[in-house]
Amino acid sequence: MVDQAAAAVQAALDAGRTRQMVSLLLPVNEKEADFNSTEPVDYPCSLQKEFDTACALTKSLLQRLLGAGTNINAKRIDDGGVEGEPCAVLFPDDKSFLAVVFPTADRLKQLQGYAKQEGRPLLIVNPQWRNEGQVISDFGFGPWRKAADDFLATFEPSYALKEKRIxxxxxxxxxxxxxxxxxxxxxxxxxxxxxxxxxxxxxxxxxxxxxxxxxxxxxxxxxxxxxxxxxxxxxxxxxxxxxxxVYRSSSEEEEAADGASSAAGGGAGATSEELASLSDADIEALDAASLRRLLLGMGMPASGKISKLRERVREARDA
Known part of the structure; x- marks a missing residue:
């Protein structure tokens, strides 16, 4: 993802677009172990971890653009405190390139200040404001919102990888x-x-x-x-x-039972016998849907991460 983002940002820079917006899909929560995972975890990580991850990715992005050995500094520009909304600006020693990570609407004036230096690349990375889907924008309404919209419209969305649940x-x-x-x-x-x-x-x-x-x-x-x-x-x-x-419909269950009966020449094995025959390797090979079906068939909870599902199946097998 970072290599892809760097190529897109560089292409925009080559086209003269020095102000850019970058949206990175963060490898946190369910995506920490498997970036392609889409099912949310029961206990998501903190905002601080999301911010730290975004900063690490942005640092890597800047080093791909400026050179692998480039020293990248990070300066917090938020109000601070554990209850605050973290925001930072990342830059090389000569401050020839700026990237602002996790800015909120409250950081708009600082962004406008950074943008005053003509020709210096300025990236907005994973902005936290919401400007659509609500009655009042995070930037207010009337002339305040228009001024913010006009300023942000000067930023090219050069790279974005987002996930949406519809x-x-x-x-x-x-x-x-x-x-x-x-x-x-x-x-x-x-x-x-x-x-x-x-x-x-x-x-x-x-x-x-x-x-x-x-x-x-x-x-x-x-x-x-x-x-x-x-x-x-x-x-x-x-x-x-x-x-x-999560489970099969009654017609599917009947088809499966008929198939099992034909294959076995009669009755199917008991659930407990099937469970006892599963090795640790067998359980590791089962996908989430199969694990959930096993657990529901035993009247056990079937929610949570796949690692938790496997743990429950092993516990039931060993009971």
């Missing part, structure tokens, strides 16, 4: 026992000077391109894109349902 894809459909019956998880990718690409994701890391747009797609645009993808019967939506299935 609708309620995690809701279990009672009839089928599957998730992702509606809605979906989308990753948006933009590398200057290309378009904004929308990719549908499944929980096992699979993805499929949906469509692109010259401008960043909003919630309604992505919802419509998902519906078009489902209408076109794109494979990714079937995969998304399969890998997050």
């Amino acid at each position: 609708g309620s894809p995690g809701t279990v459909d009672a009839a089928t026992g599957t998730r992702f019956v509606s809605g979906g998880v989308i990753r948006l990718l933009r590398c200057y000077p290309g378009p904004w690409e929308a990719h549908a994701m499944a929980a096992n890391g699979s993805s499929q391109f949906l469509e692109n747009s010259p401008a960043e797609q909003g919630y309604k645009d992505l919802d419509a894109a998902i519906k078009r993808g489902r209408a076109a019967k794109l494979e990714i939506f079937a995969i998304a349902q399969q890998v997050t299935a």
